[in-house]
Amino acid sequence: MSAPDPTRRGVRAIVRALAPAVALVVLVSCTSAEEPTPPGSPLTFGTLLSMPERFDDEARAGVRAAMLELSWRDVEPEEGDFDEERLEDFARGVADARAAGRTVTLGLGLHYTPDWVGDLEDGHYVDASGRRSEAANFVFSAAVRGAAEDYVRRVARTVDLSSIAAVRLTSGGSPEVLYPGGGRFWAFNTGALSGDGLPASMLPNPFPQWRPGGGGRLTPEQARAWVDWYVGGLVDVVRWQRELLAELRFDGDVHVLTPGSGVRPRRLERALRSNLEDDLLGTGAVWQLLYDRLPADGRTVAFITSVADSSGGDDECAPGDAAVALTDPRADxxxxxxxxxxxxxxxxxxxxxxxxxYGLPEELERSYRDGRDSGMMAAAFRQVASCGLEGLYWAHDAQLWNGTADWEQFAALVRGAQQGNPGGGRG
Structure with a gap:
């Protein structure tokens, strides 16, 4: 299992704007790879980057799901040169987790991208000023996707995908479904503008002469078409991964990792009238557009990577929420x-x-360590219960056992939630 990604702090800058503060964390479904979770199934709880030495202890406490993550950079440090021993060790870890009674969610680790991928055609995103991103360009580069496909196919030769309950889907260059941050739009590399070297499922930039902050002005209708295309690039990356996994005979759940509030409808409308002047829109975090274009097939899970992030005062869902229109100011x-x-x-x-x-701004770090009802852990379980989430994974497993967070509190809350008492269970 790879170490946490050193680029994660750059992602944190994005998610602070999104939520106001979010990190990479994971919840996995309680399903097996054979059956989706039917309504009313027991809640599933697990940990992120689950530690093998805690597989049994956590299983006995009812923490049934484990998230295990690979690193593309470690598995294929040079093009075509795969670390077979690392893959075999990972496959043994999957088997050990299942033997302990855990379901397994797979993190493919595409965002741990090898350096050589950046040398491929259009290997990096390019913004309107010509600046290249550090992240690999999975949206607009067929060459990058092709290299990633080779890696995933090699993983599937060693890791039995039928033993995997769910796979985490990201945008490849980011650990969540996002473009890079920095207040820029990342749609101006050669392929995005001309169509050369684009994935077959992608269309080129519909207004290649336009540049945010210059190069003409888009009408609101043109701006809407451009945003639909731009967010559609993230949709296309998700669909591409789904199709590849289906080809490899994976039929479990897919978790679409989305942080924070993103650009909600009323904010989007303001951006459309202002020539897309919005420093968050460049990440593509427009969840109402993204999820509208993904299939409601029983396998696709909208994955909130920001439960109890202090946004909205950590409010809970209410019975009448479904009747509140997405454009209603009350939802803002x-x-x-x-x-x-x-x-x-x-x-x-x-x-x-x-x-x-853990490792976010000080306010959230205090909340993370706070074992009271006002703390992150208790708030997370309340949101899971009121919003009807399928469960919760704690980020990260190591923090439950090194004293940063309280393992006993987590285990008690798990017991309480499984018994229908989300606020208790210590007894």
């Missing part, structure tokens, strides 16, 4: 959990979530 102040749940409901999608991981 909702927490990220409540908002993404509402978007998922609108689109007939299952929904799950995860708390912000």
């Amino acid at each position: 102040g909702w927490s990220a959990t409540r908002w993404i749940t509402r978007v998922a409901t609108e689109n007939g999608l299952r929904v799950s979530g995860e708390n912000p991981g």
Whole structure:
């Protein structure tokens, strides 16, 4: 299992704007690879980057799901040169987790991208000023996707995908479904503008002469078409991964990792009238557009990576939320959990979530360590219960056992939630 990604702090800058503060964390479904979770199934709880030495202890406490993650950079440090021993070790870890009674969610680790991928055609995103991103360009480069496909196919030769309950879907260059941050739009590399070297499923930039902040002005209608195309690039990356996994005979759940509130409808309308002047829109975090274009097939899970992130005062979902239109001003102040749940409901999608991981701004770090009812852990379980999430994974497993978070509190809350008492269970 790879170490946490050193680029994660750059992602944190994005998610602070999104939520106001979010981190990479994971909730996985309680399903097996053979059967989706039917309505009313028991809640599933797990940990992110689950530690093998805790497989049995956590299983006995009812923490049944484990998330295990690969690193593309470690598995294929040079093009075509795969670390077979590392893959075999990972496959043994999957088997050990299952032997302990855990279901396994697979993190493919595409965002741990090898350096050589950047040398491929259009290997990096390019913004309107010509600046290249550090992240690999999975949206607009067929060459990058082709290299990633070779890696995933090699993983599937060693890791039995029928033993995997769910796979985490990201945008490849980011650990969540996002473009790079920095207040820029990343759609101006050669292929994005001309169509040369684009994935076959992608169309080129519909207004290649336009540049944010210059190069003409888009009408609101043109701006809407451009945003639909831009967010559609993230949709296309998700679909591409789904199709590849289906080809490899994976039929479990797919978790679409989305942080924070993103650009909600009223904010989007303002951006459309202002020539797309919005420093968050460049990440593509427009969840109402993204989830509208993903299939409600019983396998697709809207994955909230920001449960109890302090947005919206960590408010809970209410019985009447489904009757509140997405464009209703009342929804603007909702927490990220409540908002993404509402978007998922609108689109007939299952929904799950995860708390912000440790190492964020000081306010969230205090909340993370706070074992009271006002702390992150208790708030997360309340949001899971009120919003009808399928469960919760704690980020990260190591923090439950090194004293940063309280393992006994987590185990008690798991017991309480499984017994229908989300606020208790210590006894």
